[in-house]
Amino acid sequence: MEISIYSPAHEAAVIGAIAKDPLWQIITSDQTIAVYRQLLRTSITYVSFSDATFCGYVRAVPDPGFAAYISELYVVEAWRGRKIGQALIERVKHDHPHLHLYALSDEDAFYEKKGYTKVGSVFAI
Numbered sequence: 001m002e003i004s005i006y007s008p009a010h011e012a013a014v015i016g017a018i019a020k021d022p023l024w025q026i027i028t029s030d031q032t033i034a035v036y037r038q039l040l041r042t043s044i045t046y047v048s049f050s051d052a053t054f055c056g057y058v059r060a061v062p063d064p065g066f067a068a069y070i071s072e073l074y075v076v077e078a079w080r081g082r083k084i085g086q087a088l089i090e091r092v093k094h095d096h097p098h099l100h101l102y103a104l105s106d107e108d109a110f111y112e113k114k115g116y117t118k119v120g121s122v123f124a125i
Contacts, residue, residue, distance in 0.1 A: 001055060001084065003091045006045035011037060013054035014047065017076050024074075044068055046091050048075075048084050055079040058088035060101070068096060069122065070103040073110075086114060089125060101125040 006014070015033070018024040027036050044060040056075035060068040070092070075084045093101055102122040105111055117124045 001048055001050045001082075001087065003046050003048050003087060006040055006047050006057065006059075008041065010047045010054075010057075011040065013049075014040060014057050017054055017056075018074055021074075027072075043071070044092055044096065046088055048079075048088055050079070055082075056084050056088060058085075058092060060092055062099070065098075067100040067102060068092065070101065070105075070125070073103070073107075085110065089114075093125060 015028065015037070019028040026032065040059060044062055045057060047057045048055040054076065056079060057072070058070060058074075059072045060070045062068045070089065073085050073088065075088075089101075089103075101124075102119070103111055103116065103125055104122055108118070111125075112118070
């Protein structure tokens with residue numbers, strides 16, 4: 001598995017994967033997709049591939065000089081359970097050690113299982 005910084009060349013893989021999931025329609029609707037494409041480029045975004053197969057991505061919203069907030073963590077269903085989400089999070093932490101990292105979550109069980117601490121409505125990573 002390879003994790004790399006997002007580039008526009010990854011757009012089709014990311015958008016194509018999340019567009020298949022009805023829970024992600026808020027991002028992939030005709031009204032929001034253009035804005036989201038820009039957010040992928042301007043956020044702290046990493047993608048994961050195994051051979052040439054897209055596995056998942058993470059997008060964190062930076063609060064410069066202080067913190068970053070994981071807004072999306074997505075792993076393709078066929079690749080779940082292989083620690084890809086955790087690896088994506090660890091890459092953000094590794095590349096941005098000066099930032100506190102928090103997760104905005106609707107998947108609390110994932111973050112609790114990883115041992116992250118809930119602080120108010122976010123998880124401290």
